[in-house]
Amino acid sequence: MYPEVRAAVAADTTPDFRAPGFDVEAYRRKVRAFNAVQPREDVAHVEDVDADGVTCRVHTPHGAVPGTLVHLHGGGFVFNDIDVHDGLARRLANRLRRRVVSVAYRKPPEHRFPAAPDDVDTAVAWVRGRWTEPMAVHGDSAGANLALVAALRNPGAFAALALVYPFLDPRAGFDSYALGEEVGFGAREASWYWEQYARDEADYDDPDLAPLLSDRLDTLPPTFVATAEFDPLRDEGEELARRIVETGVPTVGVRCLGQQHGFYRHASFTASEPLVRQVAGFLDQHLG
Helix, strand or coil: CCHHHHHHHHHCCCCCCCCCCCCHHHHHHHHHHHHHCCCCCCCCEEEEEEECCEEEEEEECCCCCCCEEEEECCCCCCCCCCCCCHHHHHHHHHHHCCEEEEECCCCCCCCCCCHHHHHHHHHHHHHHHHCCCCEEEEEECHHHHHHHHHHHHCCCCCCEEEEECCCCCCCCCCHHHHHCHHHCCCHHHHHHHHHHHCCCHHHHHCCCCCHHHCCCHHHCCCEEEEEEEECCCHHHHHHHHHHHHHCCCCEEEEEEEEEECCCCCCCCCCCHHHHHHHHHHHHHHHHC
16 A cells, blocks of 8 residues: 555544444535535636536536536445535546536435436436537446446447446455455445445346446447555456456556555545546547
8 A cells, every 4th residue: 555545544534334323414414524624626617506406516617628527426325425526526627628517416325226326317418408519427436336327328428438446346246355444445334335225135136236237338438447456346347347348348447556445536645636637638538
């Protein structure tokens, strides 16, 4: 692990979500408050909009060129929101030089699968109706799951797809889960997220929840997949990239050495800014 990653793991105060009396909403408020005071970049315009019943935040950079990126935040489906991801959305808008539409999809356990992918579909349709320019979709972790599902549900809608450490396998069947909890995120926490998201275990076999099961990967647009070396999700993300490549879809896969799950949206991590720029460069290449 890189030094700042070791320090982050040592300082991690994530609670035990399975502890009796754990308050989901209180923890959401805590995370939101922490991120509200973090520095963020200036963009030309930020607007919260109603996308046919789904709240979205549109970030428009200075000197914007045509094209739209739909951004789907991570947080195990349960946590985070467009406020928590505001800083990353601004960075993406500035590096890509295009508007970024961040989607406030419904979250479990209040709203279980398929509420989130249904909200994303609604937002995507709204974007397509408002702007005729090319569109791409992007997400990190659980947001990458939703971005992949959006691309599979809406073939031909996107010029490109970018996924950062995608959360794909509800049964945790890959070897990288052996990294254990000492890397800051492990199988026990991951399984809790899936339990909140799915209505029942039968949903684990639905490609709209577990898109590694999809038989339509060949319908995807050019795809970028990034993983982190010390992340239990590493192997499922790299397996996804391999499967997409085998369908003939142009695919780029990168592994960020020395990094842990979650580093991407925090500019303090060594690999964060280079990866944001890689993502923006890949999307720019395909948005034209």
